[in-house]
Amino acid sequence: MPEAGVEPTRVSPVCSSEMKLDVLPTSEKDPWYAQGLRFTCTQCGNCCTGGPGFVWISLEEIARVADHLRITPEQTIERYCRKIGDRYSLLESRNARGEHDCIFLKEELSDRPFGDKRVTQSKRTCAVYPVRPLQCRTWPFWDSNLSSSEIWEMSAKRCHGMNRGRQFSKDEMEAIRDAAEWPENPPTSDQAD
Numbered sequence: 287m288p289e290a291g292v293e294p295t296r297v298s299p300v301c302s303s304e305m306k307l308d309v310l311p312t313s314e315k316d317p318w319y320a321q322g323l324r325f326t327c328t329q330c331g332n333c334c335t336g337g338p339g340f341v342w343i344s345l346e347e348i349a350r351v352a353d354h355l356r357i358t359p360e361q362t363i364e365r366y367c368r369k370i371g372d373r374y375s376l377l378e379s380r381n382a383r384g385e386h387d388c389i390f391l392k393e394e395l396s397d398r399p400f401g402d403k404r405v406t407q408s409k410r411t412c413a414v415y416p417v418r419p420l421q422c423r424t425w426p427f428w429d430s431n432l433s434s435s436e437i438w439e440m441s442a443k444r445c446h447g448m449n450r451g452r453q454f455s456k457d458e459m460e461a462i463r464d465a466a467e468w469p470e471n472p473p474t475s476d477q478a479d
């Protein structure tokens with residue numbers, strides 16, 4: 287039953303050739319990102335710091351991190367996780383700028399040639415990158431970022447890898463967004479030099 291004041295959906299008279307809706311069902315409309323979006327991580331580390339937050343990690347993911355670090359899952363929980371309700375999130379530490387870094391965010395300094403000089407560059411990388419949790423593996427193709435171009439652009443101001451590098455098709459982005467399982471080597475793993 288239509289709501290008061292709302293026109294019921296118009297359907298043409300009962301004739302098989304004209305049995306069509308005058309609007310596409312929402313699910314069949316192309317989303318705003320239908321032509322694809324670009325992303326390649328530049329390793330700026332911005333997504334792993336900032337205000338306080340949560341990086342959810344499942345028991346299965348804790349076991350993978352533990353294997354990677356060659357310690358036990360219990361030690362991984364003790365050293366790197368906090369319990370929130372019946373879930374675990376990674377610990378955070380405050381950096382010199384007062385931001386909340388994920389416990390696995392590491393700053394690396396490298397010396398690179400620049401013309402006839404050498405410059406020191408800093409990169410912030412993930413100490414457990416090959417086994418980072420699903421939440422990190424699926425960034426930036428989260429439901430929230432894909433919900434509108436405005437939100438995508440707002441996130442891109444902080445994530446320097448958005449709108450540059452590898453092109454992702456709509457299907458690829460949606461597969462990453464909807465991933466319930468831990469993809470071994472998700473295409474979001476590519477990093478800029």
Ligand code: SF4
Pocket residue numbers: 333334341376388389390391392411412413414415418419422
């Ligand atoms: S686990 Fe790694 S990728 Fe995820 S928030 Fe922490 S440092 Fe960043």
Ligand code: SF4
Pocket residue numbers: 326327328329330331332333334425444445446447448
């Ligand atoms: S480019 Fe984006 S995904 Fe990569 S570290 Fe920076 S904020 Fe995170």
